[in-house]
Amino acid sequence: MTAPLDAAEPRLTSLAHGGGCGCKIAPGVLSGLLRGSAALPVPPELLVGIETSDDAAVYRLNERQALVATTDFFMPVVDDPYDFGRIAATNAISDVYAMGATPVLALAVVGMPINAISHDTIARILDGGASICREAGIPIAGGHTIDSVEPIYGLVALGLVDPARLKRNADARPGDLLVLGKPLGVGVMSAALKKGALSPEGYTRMIDVTTRLNRPGPDLAAIDGVHALTDVTGFGLGGHALEMARGSGCDLMIDWRAVPRLDGIEGLIADGHVTGASARNWASYGDGIALPQGFTDADRALLTDPQTSGGLLVACAPDALAQVQAAFAAHGFDRAAVIGEVAGNATAPRVLLR
Missing domain, CATH: 3.90.650.10 (PurM-like C-terminal domain)
Known part of the structure; x- marks a missing residue:
């Protein structure tokens, strides 16, 4: 396995209290937190929402196309920045595939402790995510960044599916x-x-x-x-x-x-x-x-x-x-x-x- 770019930097996993999908809020707690969302209006075009804890939301655009939308991000599960970016991007895009859809574009979700790790390390994380998006044949078309206490990276992933094949x-x-x-x-x-x-x-x-x-x-x-x-x-x-x-x-x-x-x-x-x-x-x-x-x-x-x-x-x-x-x-x-x-x-x- 490889080390961080600068040996003087802390290990990425040491900066996070959890890593990867192990960071998720426990399902029992999550269901309680989401109770209020169930009362929101649901348009007829929304084919999949939160009701069955599915992998992504699905919104019908027309008879042959539906938009699949999801987001997934987490703290480091490995110390190599490039591998962390690759894993996080693969995980996020998976939710589009899990609906039977084809991914079309992604947006980056980035939170980094700017004063704890180098800009080169952060760039390597982003490069890792971009490499997976290239492999999936989609662009990273935008995103949002913040200075955070723990390193966080992931994607908003969007895809298209024929509603008949959802x-x-x-x-x-x-x-x-x-x-x-x-x-x-x-x-x-x-x-x-x-x-x-x-x-x-x-x-x-x-x-x-x-x-x-x-x-x-x-x-x-x-x-x-x-x-x-x-x-x-x-x-x-x-x-x-x-x-x-x-x-x-x-x-x-x-x-x-x-x-x-x-x-x-x-x-x-x-x-x-x-x-x-x-x-x-x-x-x-x-x-x-x-x-x-x-x-x-x-x-x-x-x-x-x-x-x-x-x-x-x-x-x-x-x-x-x-x-x-x-x-x-x-x-x-x-x-x-x-x-x-x-x-x-x-x-x-x-x-x-x-």
């Missing part, structure tokens, strides 16, 4: 299979990195997964048998699966042994490298998760592990599985795996681990 997180159907596009463990790796316990090989794996754009999103949206789509980020697999379950009114059943995970994760958890966000996540939504006998504390830590720039979670009809797998494979997602299924309708939907 994929929500709330339309899973009984009998659907669940497919996860990326392995779990980014939060664990970030915790190990902050303590100097992540190997160079582990760092390489972490950067590879967090800077891989979720390009399969629009291709998945074009498949008739794909019914629901979301990305797994700060609330962990358990939290985002529960959002899908509650939005769809169905239980989700997850085969824990089938869930892909980054190499070496079990050892890092055994050594105590777990984020505080993992415990906060469980406290917020654990009553909606049914764990099997023998499910360990280490398993639970990974289930709730905040995934910065995590993978797409797809609910699809069984006869569409081959197309879904082909869409992932076409974009190099060789760890995509079937991890469970959608059960029948439920009055109090849960995620059931087996």
Whole structure:
């Protein structure tokens, strides 16, 4: 792994109380904070708002186009400024892909402690974000900057989608299979990195997964048998699966042994490298998760592990599985795996681990 540009500068992660999607406010607290927003007027053109905690807002422009709008930003999850920018940009654009949309432009969200880190370091963060936007084929068309106590970087990301191909997180159907596009463990790796316990090989794996754009999103949206789509980020697999379950009114059943995970994760958890966000996540939504006998504390830590720039979670009809797998494979997602299924309708939907 690389060091900050100036060895005399503090580590980026040392300037932040949390990092990556582990900075998110816990879902239980967030739902309380947003109660007042539910009373705001909702125009008929707003196809997706805050009601199901989906990945982005969607506003119909005409019969063939809808605008997808989202923003995501956070404090450093790594110390290398260029990698921090890349990860943050990839994570923000992912929410557009998770709606089945194609990104069209971005705006930068920048808060930096101007007197604590060099201008060169800040420029490297911005360069990293710009490199991912170039990879996605979109411009950074503007943004906003402030002088802040902690370093913050991210994007407002905008995309377009045909309303007929829009994929929500709330339309899973009984009998659907669940497919996860990326392995779990980014939060664990970030915790190990902050303590100097992540190997160079582990760092390489972490950067590879967090800077891989979720390009399969629009291709998945074009498949008739794909019914629901979301990305797994700060609330962990358990939290985002529960959002899908509650939005769809169905239980989700997850085969824990089938869930892909980054190499070496079990050892890092055994050594105590777990984020505080993992415990906060469980406290917020654990009553909606049914764990099997023998499910360990280490398993639970990974289930709730905040995934910065995590993978797409797809609910699809069984006869569409081959197309879904082909869409992932076409974009190099060789760890995509079937991890469970959608059960029948439920009055109090849960995620059931087996």
